[in-house]
Amino acid sequence: MIVESLPFLLKGTLVTVWLTALSLSLGLIIAVPVSFLQVYGGRVSRFICSIYEKTFRSIPLLVLLMLIFYGLPEIGIRLEPFLACVLGLAIRSSAYQSQIFRGAILSVSKGQTLAAYSLGMSRMQTFWHVVFPQALRFSIAPWTNELTVVLKDSSMAYALGVVELLRQGSYIVARTYEPMLIFLTCAAIYLILTVSANKIFAAIEKKLTIPGFEMREVLH
Amino acid sequence: MDDVVLKVEDLRKRFGSLEVLKGVSFEVRRGQTVVILGPSGTGKSTLLACINRLVEPDSGRVFLEGEEITSKNAQKMRQKIGFVFQDFNLFNHLTALDNVRIGPMKVQKLSKEEATEIALEQLRKVGLLDKANHYPSQLSGGQKQRVAIARALAMRPTLVLFDEPTSALDPELIGEVLSVMTDLAKEGMTMVVVTHELGFARSVANEIIFMEGGVILERGTPEEFFTNPKTDRARQFLKKLSELYGEKAR
């Protein structure tokens, strides 16, 4: 039974992975400038970014998805379910990712920035040569966490009818009446995905470790 | 009376590839204060931790008043051994009074009234009765350590172990802790003290044990040790320390 349904589940898994990858990337693209502005920007931009991230971390993903999918058509923007989900996941993820990057940048001690300035480096140079390499390493662990969050939350695309892993599972259940078996299999696939993602990024983190330098935890 | 309170027999301990204790043996009689001196990192702290079994030795035996301390009876025996840590290790969520009386109350199962009475008495003896309701984070280093001593004493131990009790303190706070320890020794408490405070060692100790590299290199009375060290290492050590602390070796 499981073997028969595997092809369908794998189709769904592909959609899930694709959803996750797109949303995460779009979120990244939005989050980087936002985090930048929050750390280095003027008072107005800091305020706007703050409102942005606080808002999108305070409303449920489902509400956001509904607003985008059912609500936007009222002002003329009609997105198909998959795109609506990508947009919703991306906006929500960008809010969290911006906080990760902001935290990582702030974790690089001010003393090093001062040292760079006193060597005559410009702000740009200081950021690129001193802050960025370290902030990047600090971001990896929490970003990996965010990756697994987006991966798991992609299951909410079910609510918009997107045929990702969970919905494929429910279609199979409708045919075979074996909900426990099928949904447990879905759970297992998700587990394999999250564990693999964790392992891959842990390895990446290890490769980038500066010998002897402890990894500090970025809390958010 | 030649009453042996603590007998340590051939203790050995290694951490991975590093052998920290290479067969240490000594005895402490009732009422004696034994001070262990030596360079840092030579197993002195490990030795103390092995005595009350906070660390499990690889081989060797420890006897408290004739009874062997094993991992099975360690918890019970620890009630009779007081331990004062270098980092104080006061319970941060409890006031000074609670820190001192939690042992009598929860471990010795005394009533709250009895435990409180004992705790207040010990706090008075270390001079901190007025700080009974303060939390550790509101106390200075010296005050914290004195509460830690009170906490150990509230259990009415037969023996008290001190692991570099003043090493984490600012110089001006060391005195208050040493004076509490000196009074304790004068009252006849059996003590084993690991320290770098040579003045204390000279004036309070009944016996000096000099350790390096996991073995006891020399032992003797303070007079013997400070005026006539037998081994070269001991001589070098004393010379270095007196240069550092400005104490002239007579």
Next chain:
Amino acid sequence: MSFLQIVQQALPRLLNGLVVTLYLTMFAAGAGLLIGTALCVGRVFANRFVSMLCAGFIELIRGTPMLVQLFILYYGLPVYGIRLSPLVAALIGFTINSAAYQAEYIRGAVQSIGAGQMRAAYSIGMSKWQAVRLIILPQALRRVIPAWTNEFIYLLKYTSMAYIIGAPEMMAQAKFIASRNFEFFKVYLLTALIYLSIVWLSAYVFSQLEKKLRIPGTILGER
């Protein structure tokens, strides 16, 4: 319809849903704390077998989506004759899920306390469980308050998932109203605003609570 009219029409129902949302959240956060503490203690302090069991359970729950867990409870259990109502399935599902996450937060707090406290407890003759109960947990549970607050707010948002299995919380009410008056944007916007307010209100209340419970002299998050 104007926004104000929508508010008038939709608010009563939405607030009804809000009650269920809050109920789900508080139950899951509270029960999750108790079960999470037990899981954490089992993982950190118990023997190897129990420890592995707890760790395995925690990783299992944290590695799979909450929605899948809800589906297993609501659609899967009937196979064995256990038929749960949507609300009960949601309660159980959110509680178990929260317990697994909270177990990890508490574990972080326990590890931040440092071995010295345990040694000191042993040195006055406490047993391992006495030390855990009297010395480690009281400190760890205080340190975990910020994370617990986060978890509470997380639950506030994620209980919206329960509408998918038919629980009558706020999201379900919003969908109901919107599918009748077709004012999707305005209704969901109102819903979003309500969530926003509740989240900010909770964050404020908890930060005040945290200040009250602080051990005098410590700065939050320090040692």
